[in-house]
Amino acid sequence: MGRGARTRRARTMLLPNILLTGTPGVGKTTLGKELASRSGLKYINVGDLAREGELYDGYDEEYDCPILDEDRVVDELENQMSEGGVIVDYHGCDFFPERWFHIVFVLKTDNSVLYKRLETRGYNEKKLKDNIQCEIFQVLHEEALASYKEEIVHQLPSNTPEDLEDNINQILKWIEQWVKDHSS
């Protein structure tokens, strides 16, 4: 094999796309950033992306927050997602193309722990109650199961720093295996 062939192969190394989802406050950002720094994958926070690009479609008066323009978010991410190697963090998952993700993690946190985290964020009573209910009814787990193949959807406990470390190590191992399985 000549040098050219080797270089070409190195450049086309495949990397997986990972979706981190779950109720606000379960630890998606914390896990996503740490995972990115240890794996070399790129971390994208969809909430931040929308804010920066003003990817909104109106305002929700009841929930007092802008409404995400899902189509524009998908358009904005399409190129990067088709290259691979992206960790996406968002508290919703039914509007992304199913083909984007090789694995989906739904983080879950005990109610009392989540309540304290959201209280610290200064959420008002309604927002606190809605988010705790979202967690109790496993809304994001159901949404993930309805949107992706069951076998790629995994729940991860996210209560303690030990959980965080376990989750990182488990996902790093998964990435390593995925890369091995997809290299020729």
Ligand code: DAT
């Ligand atoms: P999300 O991105 O899901 O909204 P976050 O990463 O901002 O959540 O985390 C919310 C808060 O909880 C933040 O103060 C960090 C803390 N946290 C996250 N994961 C944790 C864990 N496994 N153990 C203890 N605290 C955690």
